[in-house]
Every structure is written in structure tokens, then in C-alpha cells.
Amino acid sequence: MPDVLNFHFEVDGDDFKSAGHASFICKKNLRQLGISPEIIRRVSIAMYEGEINMVIHARGGSADVNVYEDCIEIILADKGPGIKNIKQAMQEGYSTATDNIRSLGFGAGMGLPNMKRYTDYMDIKSTVGEGTTITMKVNFE
């Protein structure tokens, strides 16, 4: 599967206010490529949830978006604390967010379920103390 295009973003872990910026720029880029709004929306939602998780839970990381002929792949990688129990983390309502974070409207425990819901493929690789890499794909058809 040849790479058609790659967008790379560094996601700042300290900057809560600009969290979501990588997803916003990515959305703009995908629009310029003439990709359908529904596909862009699914990619945007999945990427944003992953991006904000890296900011809240992992002190930042990186995001790579690869546009292939048949799908868009999103790879989010961080060197945060890792996820001990992935199955538990994937459950709707599970969250370790602090009160401070919750007061901003986060911490419903719906981010990972949203990522699953809006993508055709999702894989989480995580090692406690080392970090987390999440790969997602949204198919064009």
C-alpha cells in the first residue's frame, strides 16, 4: 500500500488551551484534498479524542496521519504512563481524570469508545511506564 500523503504533528503536553490544534489543522488539510465531509468528521473526532488524551493523560506526544488510496490511518504515540488495563480503559464511563480536568468537561470516559466507534480499525499498544501507541483507520468505502 503506497503512502500517498503524511501529516505529522507534535502535540504539546503542557498547553491545555491549544489542545485539539493538531486535529484542527489535520481537518483543514483533509478538506483541501477534497475528502468527503463524513470521512473527515470521523477522522477528526477519533483524532481529537486521541490528541486530548495525550495532553491530559500522557504529557503530550505525536500524531501521524497517513492518507492511503483506500483509507486514512491515524497513529498517536506518547511516552506517558501507559494504560495498565486496556479493556477497562475502553469501557464507557471509565476515567482516571482529576477533578480539575473534569471541571473543564472532560473525564466522561467516552474518548476511547468514541475512537472505536468512529473508526473501522483500532489497535492500542501500551506498556506501563513507557507509553502508548494507538493506531486507527477509517476506510473510504
Add this chain to the structure above:
Amino acid sequence: MKVKDLANSDLFTAITLPQGDREINGVYVGDLLSWVMGRAQSDNAWVTIMSNINILAVASLSDTSCIILAESVKLEEEVIKTAMDKEINILSTNMDIYNTAVYLSKVI
């Protein structure tokens, strides 16, 4: 109904209106951001009392047609400026969330 039509009614005030021609095709109500992200539909009006800057990314990426701040919730200047940059419509009303939703169900 278009966002600008709602902005012109007596019960709502436009805080930002860079895309007034956007159509409102339904309504989603909620304050928990990842619920909104997962459940709001494209072109919905999103009614909330949340006012921190993260609402802008949520509105933009979930593609809602406008944010409606109920209960006359105020925004910081920085949030308003960023909303203009990101071309996000924001309206304000002094109605509470319930009455905002009831009103919207009659007019859209």
C-alpha cells in the same frame, strides 16, 4: 433554519457569527465534551453552559453549526478571538437549557 436567523431573534445574541449561513438541522444538549463529540450530529446546534476554550475544538471537529450558550454564560475575550479564527458561530441566550431546547424544537 439558518444560524443567522436564530441570531436575529430577540431571545438570542450573536457573540461570533463568521458562518451565519450554516443550517441548523437539529439540536444536541450537553456539557460533557466527549459525549458531545460522540453524539452530536453534523450541523446540530449545540446547547451548553460550558465556556472554556476546549468547546471550540469540540464544535469545530464534530462539525456542529453553532454553540448556544444558555443561562447567559460569558466567554473570555481569548475564547471569542479564537472562535473567530476558527470560524465558529456562538450565540448566547438568557434562557436555561430546558427552555432553550423547547424553544428550538418549535422554530427549527
